[in-house]
Amino acid sequence: MVEARGLTKTFTRKKELVEAVRGIDLHVDAGELVAFLGPNGAGKSTTLRMLTSLLRPTAGTATVAGFDVLTQPDEVRARIGYIGQGNAAGHSYRVLDELLNQGRFYSVPKPTAQQRAAEVIEAFELSGLEKRTVASLSGGQRRRLDVAMGLMNQPALLFLDEPTTGLDPHARANLWQHILALREQTGMTMLLTTHYLDEADSMAERIVLIDHGEVIADATPEALKRQYADDAVTLSLATSPTGAGEVAGRARALLPDSVTDVTESVTPAGAVELVLRTANGPELVPPLLGALAGSGLTVQSTDVRQASLDDVFLNLTGRSLREEAA
Numbered sequence: 351m352v353e354a355r356g357l358t359k360t361f362t363r364k365k366e367l368v369e370a371v372r373g374i375d376l377h378v379d380a381g382e383l384v385a386f387l388g389p390n391g392a393g394k395s396t397t398l399r400m401l402t403s404l405l406r407p408t409a410g411t412a413t414v415a416g417f418d419v420l421t422q423p424d425e426v427r428a429r430i431g432y433i434g435q436g437n438a439a440g441h442s443y444r445v446l447d448e449l450l451n452q453g454r455f456y457s458v459p460k461p462t463a464q465q466r467a468a469e470v471i472e473a474f475e476l477s478g479l480e481k482r483t484v485a486s487l488s489g490g491q492r493r494r495l496d497v498a499m500g501l502m503n504q505p506a507l508l509f510l511d512e513p514t515t516g517l518d519p520h521a522r523a524n525l526w527q528h529i530l531a532l533r534e535q536t537g538m539t540m541l542l543t544t545h546y547l548d549e550a551d552s553m554a555e556r557i558v559l560i561d562h563g564e565v566i567a568d569a570t571p572e573a574l575k576r577q578y579a580d581d582a583v584t585l586s587l588a589t590s591p592t593g594a595g596e597v598a599g600r601a602r603a604l605l606p607d608s609v610t611d612v613t614e615s616v617t618p619a620g621a622v623e624l625v626l627r628t629a630n631g632p633e634l635v636p637p638l639l640g641a642l643a644g645s646g647l648t649v650q651s652t653d654v655r656q657a658s659l660d661d662v663f664l665n666l667t668g669r670s671l672r673e674e675a676a
């Protein structure tokens with residue numbers, strides 16, 4: 351559905367070259383839900399805008415829905431929906447008129463546009479708001495209208511640039527519910543940008559991690575975490591009369607090979623604390639607890655912190671995506 355090779359965009363700003371996108375390759379199959387994740391200024395929006403034919407690449411090629419973005423932009427646009435960062439709808443216009451105008455923009459015949467508008471109004475919970483002006487809608491309703499507008503030409507592929515940025519958690523969850531329902535019903539291919547880590551983790555089937563205009567990793571959230579970050583298991587063990595060192599030594603001898611790193615300390619209360627790095631913490635804990643108890647060691651508490659996409663980004667770049675987003 352999307353095939354890009356060496357996609358590059360260089361801007362000139364105050365006589366200086368800004369290499370916004372530096373040779374991105376991308377392949378997206380029909381029906382995939384792919385998230386571009388990366389810090390501010392990484393080049394996500396610029397990539398999306400090149401793929402939607404809104405921006406001409408400095409170098410590289412891309413085909414979208416079977417058409418070349420450079421030589422066949424009209425064919426590309428007819429087959430995609432694009433929901434940009436800003437609100438697409440005009441403030442003083444009414445909801446239904448905006449949807450019908452969008453249909454007209456795509457040369458959808460009027461009866462079809464009316465039927466389509468009724469469908470997206472229903473699907474995106476905009477019923478009862480048809481006559482309201484856009485300015486009078488809540489942030490969440492407005493964003494749902496944006497997405498609904500992007501669907502008026504029944505696209506095969508939907509591009510969403512930071513669809514949930516600025517929405518409160520409830521409105522974010524609500525918008526996602528609608529997007530996922532749409533996807534389930536239509537199997538639509540979706541490509542979105544976000545810098546919400548939790549959102550990318552739970553919603554995207556595949557994450558393309560972008561930094562400084564380049565793809566630094568591309569896989570499912572689970573695969574990324576498995577490959578680039580470890581879970582941290584913290585065990586707190588009661589010390590014995592023979593001393594903390596002896597307890598730690600006995601515990602260490604029971605650790606399976608899947609533990610890649612161990613740090614050891616003694617808490618102010620005198621407990622021996624071991625922090626274990628491993629690919630799969632939840633799987634490691636039950637047998638390990640059994641083995642520790644079997645050898646007479648007393649586990650006072652256990653904590654498993656599973657690897658996050660922020661750990662992945664940190665391990666790949668040395669920077670925290672969470673902090674950069676903040």
Ligand SMILES: Nc1ncnc2c1ncn2[C@@H]1O[C@H](COP(=O)(O)OP(=O)(O)OP(=O)(O)O)[C@@H](O)[C@H]1O
Pocket residue numbers: 361362363368369370371388389390391392393394395396397543545
């Ligand atoms: N029209 C432009 N003129 C000059 N520089 C630009 C232009 N558009 C984008 N840039 C620069 O290109 C780089 C990439 O920007 P882009 O908007 O693609 O990043 P992004 O990953 O989408 O970030 P954000 O999450 O903040 O939207 C940034 O340094 C940005 O300032």
